[in-house]
Amino acid sequence: MTIREKNYWLETVTTPVPASSRQELPDSVDVAVVGGGYCGLSAARTLAKRGVSVAVLEAETLGWGASSRNGGMVLTGLKLPAPTVIKRYGIETVRRMYAASLETIDCVAQIVREEKIDCNFSRCGHLEVACKQAHFDGYEETAALTQREFHHELRIIPKSELHAEIGSDIYFGGMVDEASAGLNPARYVIGLAHAAQRAGACLFDHTRVTSVEPETKNGARKFRVRTSRGTLTAREVILASGAYTTEATPALRKKIIPIGSYIIATEVLPGDLAHELSPRGRMIYDSKHFLYYYRLTPDNRMLFGGRAAFFPETENTVRQSAEILRRGMISVYPQLRDTKVEFVWGGTLDFTLDVMPHAGKLDGMYFAAGFAGHGVAAATWFGAKLAGLTCGEPNDIPFDGIKFPAAPLGLRSGNTWALPLAGAYYKILDWLT
Numbered sequence: 001m002t003i004r005e006k007n008y009w010l011e012t013v014t015t016p017v018p019a020s021s022r023q024e025l026p027d028s029v030d031v032a033v034v035g036g037g038y039c040g041l042s043a044a045r046t047l048a049k050r051g052v053s054v055a056v057l058e059a060e061t062l063g064w065g066a067s068s069r070n071g072g073m074v075l076t077g078l079k080l081p082a083p084t085v086i087k088r089y090g091i092e093t094v095r096r097m098y099a100a101s102l103e104t105i106d107c108v109a110q111i112v113r114e115e116k117i118d119c120n121f122s123r124c125g126h127l128e129v130a131c132k133q134a135h136f137d138g139y140e141e142t143a144a145l146t147q148r149e150f151h152h153e154l155r156i157i158p159k160s161e162l163h164a165e166i167g168s169d170i171y172f173g174g175m176v177d178e179a180s181a182g183l184n185p186a187r188y189v190i191g192l193a194h195a196a197q198r199a200g201a202c203l204f205d206h207t208r209v210t211s212v213e214p215e216t217k218n219g220a221r222k223f224r225v226r227t228s229r230g231t232l233t234a235r236e237v238i239l240a241s242g243a244y245t246t247e248a249t250p251a252l253r254k255k256i257i258p259i260g261s262y263i264i265a266t267e268v269l270p271g272d273l274a275h276e277l278s279p280r281g282r283m284i285y286d287s288k289h290f291l292y293y294y295r296l297t298p299d300n301r302m303l304f305g306g307r308a309a310f311f312p313e314t315e316n317t318v319r320q321s322a323e324i325l326r327r328g329m330i331s332v333y334p335q336l337r338d339t340k341v342e343f344v345w346g347g348t349l350d351f352t353l354d355v356m357p358h359a360g361k362l363d364g365m366y367f368a369a370g371f372a373g374h375g376v377a378a379a380t381w382f383g384a385k386l387a388g389l390t391c392g393e394p395n396d397i398p399f400d401g402i403k404f405p406a407a408p409l410g411l412r413s414g415n416t417w418a419l420p421l422a423g424a425y426y427k428i429l430d431w432l433t
Ligand SMILES: Cc1cc2nc3c(=O)[nH]c(=O)nc-3n(C[C@H](O)[C@H](O)[C@H](O)COP(=O)(O)OP(=O)(O)OC[C@H]3O[C@@H](n4cnc5c(N)ncnc54)[C@H](O)[C@@H]3O)c2cc1C
Pocket: 034, 035, 036, 037, 038, 039, 040, 057, 058, 059, 060, 063, 064, 065, 066, 067, 068, 069, 070, 071, 072, 073, 074, 075, 207, 208, 209, 210, 240, 241, 242, 243, 244, 245, 246, 248, 261, 262, 263, 305, 346, 347, 348, 349, 350, 371, 372, 373, 374, 375, 376, 377, 378, 379
């Protein structure tokens, strides 16, 4: 069979993606949301449930961005190691950040339960595997710090016991977090869209926002939002456009580093082989900067992802990634040498220069971005939080107010010529550390 350059998750969807709620844009709404992924749809669901009029404006189909393409890992913790973050922001702030990261998982669990979203959500836990002895040695310290400062348990798995977690011999040990979960990302985002629509949010697909301008009428401040489908005014605007943020909102765009990530999915594996590869069905990733992440799908395919190319996805990068990732997968699991790869696809992650998520206001508009590989849970949570802020709730987001550096030229959206240099830097770092 030839490899299909297609997102496997979309093949498993049983409910159609909701189409636009109606033909015409309303003249005005309380809140306009730019982007129909987890962040935008979660914000819209929360607002609509409070009786706030809200329109989600999505340039493509709902869920088209990273939200339908990812690995479906619902992860605890922050992308950066805790000691780095503590050094930067101080222990009190980081305690709140870590608590928020645990809350994000509960937030997804609650939405899935309340909205009865059929997306294979399961608290299967995640396993981080150490690519070097030094990485494994660091796990002891991480687990002790996480227990002491955040009252959260991480379990160390020595190499001698690793086979109970993973059918691979190449790692030096692992660390398990039982609180993480897995789901089918496309089913989840479509379920979220239906939930927002049921609650009363107006969803508009194929509606690209081209500019947002503040205006004052009769003393009241509003935003004029121009789109490919017409213009509307909104009291507040939420930017939930992630890695796909365009020049329509330049202040946010210059902060985002869009980085490509790619995934392959194999043919369905025999049950005993699937069990040997991942006996506990964990979400797995390794300890490198240029990391691999992988998991079994509910129908027992090996889904294997990584930064095979740093550039955002194009036909070429997707095609090249298939072989690069297949080689990576076989280096972890030689058992899959003769297994067919059936799907390959890519998507773009929203990184920031300091590798932290950020939220707050830019040019008077609410925004959240920088979820990197933690966006399934984080984007959902941030969306709900931003909705609260537009309703006047107190701001308890620990990621608001921290310094938010702009991306250097060459790494910014629309101007990413330096991405391969960043990729080379991280490859060298992986080799050295
Ligand atoms: C291959 C891959 C694997 C990943 N794996 C994981 C994982 O396992 N676990 C995890 O937690 N995270 C993972 N992530 C990250 C996660 O998917 C994202 O952080 C998350 O989906 C971001 O959600 P979002 O709503 O902010 O953005 P998106 O889902 O990207 O949605 C943004 C939307 O905004 C729209 N948009 C942009 N500009 C405009 C405009 N001007 N007008 C109208 N619409 C606009 C876009 O069309 C897009 O649909 C992965 C990402 C990728 C690409």
